[in-house]
Amino acid sequence: MQTAPLHAKTVPAASPLLAGSNPAQALLLTENAALTNGPPLLFQRLTAKEREEVLREGQKRVVYRGKMLFSQGTPHDGIFLIESGRIRVFYIAPSGREITLAYWNAGNFVGGPELFGQGQHVWSGVAATNSVVVHLTGKTLRRLIAQVPAFAIGLIEGLTFKGKCYSALAQMLGTRSVTERLAHLLIHLADTYGVKEEGAIAIGSAFTHADLAHMVGATRQWVTISLKRLQEQGVLKAEKAKIVVYDLEALHVMRGDR
Amino acid sequence: MQTAPLHAKTVPAASPLLAGSNPAQALLLTENAALTNGPPLLFQRLTAKEREEVLREGQKRVVYRGKMLFSQGTPHDGIFLIESGRIRVFYIAPSGREITLAYWNAGNFVGGPELFGQGQHVWSGVAATNSVVVHLTGKTLRRLIAQVPAFAIGLIEGLTFKGKCYSALAQMLGTRSVTERLAHLLIHLADTYGVKEEGAIAIGSAFTHADLAHMVGATRQWVTISLKRLQEQGVLKAEKAKIVVYDLEALHVMRGDR
């Protein structure tokens, strides 16, 4: 629960929320079809005036990379709109095993699982990069829903989208082997962050093996072994903080869609 | 997609939706805390007049046990309100592996993943018991949301609840072993459907081993073996169509919460 002080010296990049850019909403173990079909971001449904109104109602908060925004088991009230940055939402089981539900980007909201306060967080949120969020309490949310109809619609679509993401994640975890899931994730990363590089695709991700493991629901070691195996097969090459995919087709075959 | 003809002779029990009963909303691999904390059913938020209005807008459909309500890959439009009965929502991977997302009871809605039409079903729905559903198209939904505010709130809460269910399922599948998941499910079944019986709890479920396997994301054989193992340990006794739990505490230990 250590959030960074607001008087900090270095301030993250300015609000893309008001600018209205539309990057991918989230990153998780799922075909990106579900993501590209996502609804417009919550804020894009609003007029400039409405946006200002919403932002005015909330309390701005800066969260530095690695700091917790909210923690599993603590009481919650309302949601956090992500103004800039990226929040990783994850769950830790009693056994210590951890699963990343998703990385949510600017324009979406995190918190929950309830909208209107009461209850405890059943997962945690940590800043994956320096981020700025706007906290809207349950009480404020109720008022905004009544006052700004477009905000209500945006919330409904956001919730529908989250439902899609989580059910897709459950589908993956319930029916695919770890190997298939890793292939899946690599394809997704290549599609989303890949840069073409003379026949190959370079994923310049900042993800560690442990990060990848948490996304596919496996151990760090297994990811290391699998990546090594793929490297031996000539499918890809893992360099530090960079994965170069040579044979995307092979990954598709591993995933089961030829 | 074989729905039963409306002129069928045997008609399922009459609508508990209008009666306003409140059974568990759903059955799935999750601690029942998430379920008991669920919001009031969609219809309980409405006045009798509003209920009638909603029911009038939709098209009633009878689905017999084992018949598909909707199928993965087919285009969809709107949602199905469950008036009576129980619908199993499941996903089949290309490999043939199947995972049950949830059994939804009367009072909830299924379909999706989108509310307002467009797109394809990414999962299937089959009647677990003879059921009556009301189909509301995307167009109708939009109109109802605008006309009946309580309906909009009910939808939001329903969506939030589904999000909770699916994320909890992902948490389970991502961090627990099959054994732990089975223990979890058994505890949940005992809590929900269990009948006290001289120190033991009898679960008179109609679930086959395959049904249980689909819920925990495992194979039928593994469930058979695990149940046998538990029986040898004296934790429970599996009779046909009935499981008697002697040592609930042991299941809690297996699950990891002492």
Added chain:
DNA sequence: GCAAAGGAGGCAACTAATCGACACCTCGGC
């Protein structure tokens, strides 16, 4: 410059879980 921390990578032992196959049992229909 050094020390500490965290990540990458490797490896051996182990077990949880799958896969495929088959035999059996029970129930309902003809």
Added chain:
DNA sequence: GCCGAGGTGTCGATTAGTTGCCTCCTTTGC
């Protein structure tokens, strides 16, 4: 009565994935 379908019990082979531990390499901070 026989037959077929669907559910259960079991076996052996195989693999997928975990656990625990250890080394090396970077990065960062002092």
